Amino acid sequence: MKLQKHFFNKLLHHPDTPVWTLICTMVAIMASYNTVIRYGFSEKMFFRLLIVYPLIVVFxxxxxxxxxxxIVLKLHNYFPNIIKINVPVQVSIPLLVIWFNVSIMMLWFTIIHHALYPHFLIGYIGNWIKTFFVAVPIFFFVTKPLIFNMFDLLKAKHPLITSDQPNKSDNNVDA
Structure with a gap:
């Protein structure tokens, strides 16, 4: 039990855990959104989405x-005056990453579902617009604030356990 508690405590305080959680949440939302607007709600599409979801998260x-x-970090270093003066880094970096990710994912999506899009360029642009303008507000106003606030609350409630700290349960046994 101690080992399990220590593992989850380390996982909670690991710097990559909120990032993975954010990516997993955004992928779940956006994959569901893109599937539902094209195919509607169905059990068949839900199970297909469950199968492909882990692959999309890793990708x-x-x-x-x-x-x-x-690429975004190089752009920020190459054009520091244009980007950093006009837009805060906390906004510009995620916005450009979303821009590139949506561009690549919608290219892949449009190619895979070519039967839905007889005119590739029109289908790609339509997919890109629908996805980008949904992903940006979901990321900045829903997912990112919820995930990071949740981790802040959890970290405050469950502080990092180090091996040199006495465990409360160990102290109760001695008393």
Whole structure:
């Protein structure tokens, strides 16, 4: 039990846990949104989404970590006056990452579902617009604030346990 509690405490306080949670939540929301607006609600589509969901999460995490985030950071370093003066970094970096991720994912989505889009370019632009203008407000106004506030509350309620701190349950046994 102690080992399990220590594992979950370390997981809660790991710096990547909120990022993974944010990515998983955004992928769930956006994959559901894109599936529902094209195919509607059905048990068949729900189970297909459940099968592909873990793959999309890993793909988006790798895309963000190894491709889009490094590109965005290079753009910020290359054009510091244009981007940083006009838009705060806390907004511009996620916004550009979303821009690139949506561009790549909608390209992939439009290619895979080519039967729905006889005219590729029109289908791609339509998919991109629908997804980007839903993803941005969901990220900035719903998902990011909820996830980070939830982790702040959990971290405050369950502070990091270190091996040199006495455990409350150990003290009660001695008394």
């Amino acid at each position: 988006i995490y790798c895309l963000r970590t190894f491709v889009t985030l490094p």
